[in-house]
Amino acid sequence: MTKVYYDQDVTVKALEGKKIAVIGYGSQGHAHSQNLRDNGNDVIIGIRAGKSADKAKEDGFEVFSVAEATKQADVVMILIPDEQQAEVYAAEIAPNLEAGNAIAFGHGFNIHFGTITPAADIDVFMVAPKGPGHMVRRQFAKGSAVPALFAVYQDATGNARDLALAWTQGVGATRVGVLETTFKEETETDLFGEQAVLCGGTTHLVQAGFETLVEAGYQPEIAYFEVLHELKLIVDLMYEGGMEKMRYSISNTAEYGDYVSGPRVITPDVKDRMKDVLTDIQTGAFAKRFTDDYKAGFPDFHAMRAKQQGHQIEAVGAELRKMMPFVNEQQ
Ligand code: NDP
Ligand code: MG
Ligand code: MG
Secondary structure (H helix, E strand, C coil): CCCEECHHHCCCCCCCCCEEEEECCCHHHHHHHHHHHHCCCEEEEECCCCHHHHHHHHCCCCEECHHHHHHHCCEEEECCCHHHHHHHHHHHHHHHCCCCCEEEECCCHHHHCCCCCCCCCCEEEEEEECCCHHHHHHHHHCCCCCCEEEEEEECCCCCHHHHHHHHHHHCCHHHCCEEECCHHHHHHHHHHHHHHHHCHHHHHHHHHHHHHHHHCCCCHHHHHHHHHHCHHHHHHHHHHHHHHHHHHHCCHHHHHHHHHHHHHHCCHHHHHHHHHHHHHHHHCHHHHHHHHHHHCCCHHHHHHHHHHHCCHHHHHHHHHHCCCHHHHCCC
């Protein structure tokens, strides 16, 4: 088992006396900044004018432009959307960094794929909580935390690793455990997970199941319950206790069917295609496609989103969820 870091492993209080700027106040930004502030750190927000800026002010933060916040800070955590980071970095962050400052990320994309190349005299680290920002904040407020990964890309001062560890403690993650990774490993595995399994794999598996039932003449509403709605119950069990707990809880009929039919759907060639997806991530082909599309105004992104939003399963689900107001209650 890889080493897990806890509170007692953070021996150097590397953020003490440092001015911290969190750039962006969205999902991750609000959670990092509020948790760090509650742990006694000096945090300001760098953001463009707009909804997030108003929210940060409401939450009691001093809010500046990205350039001004960077100028004031020793440590700058960049938590704006990945596709916008390169432009904002070049225009507002890089010109305002001084030798010995640190920049940090919540995901390794731009550093790993080279769309941001920091100067050699800057520390570069990452802290990536393994959950959405709202959970990061909610667990912290309850006295717990979401685990996090950290990595150091560039250690100009000799303090980069201490800073990264202090940050994991600042956001609360060392209460439950923190793992070390590299920018390469975090970026490639994160992209693979979301593309092949969590997001791309799951949505397309569910849609294919829905279409199979509807095309065979079953009611779309019944198909929705069987292939989408009940997915949460199954995933929750896997989340709590792995495949074993899930298979223990389902009926023997369901478990038997799992063993017989799972391998007929997820055949060995599915893994071959997963390897192709991984190759596109590793070679940078996916990053290039995403970045080029962003630069062109995201035409492919918007077309693919519109196509998916038009799928029958979405309209059927919207109606059925009206019967189930509990699905939107916080668990
Ligand atoms: P969000 O989309 O939730 O928030 C982005 C924030 O950046 C908003 O406050 C937005 O403000 C601001 N912003 C956008 N463009 C600019 C700009 N040009 N100048 C200044 N501010 C800007 O992002 P996430 O929190 O989801 O993602 C941030 C980073 O965290 C990414 O690197 C992501 O990969 C990583 N991450 C995200 C996770 C998640 O669960 N969401 C999990 C782990 C890592 P406005 O309101 O004005 O648009
Ligand atoms: Mg991701
Ligand atoms: Mg059933």
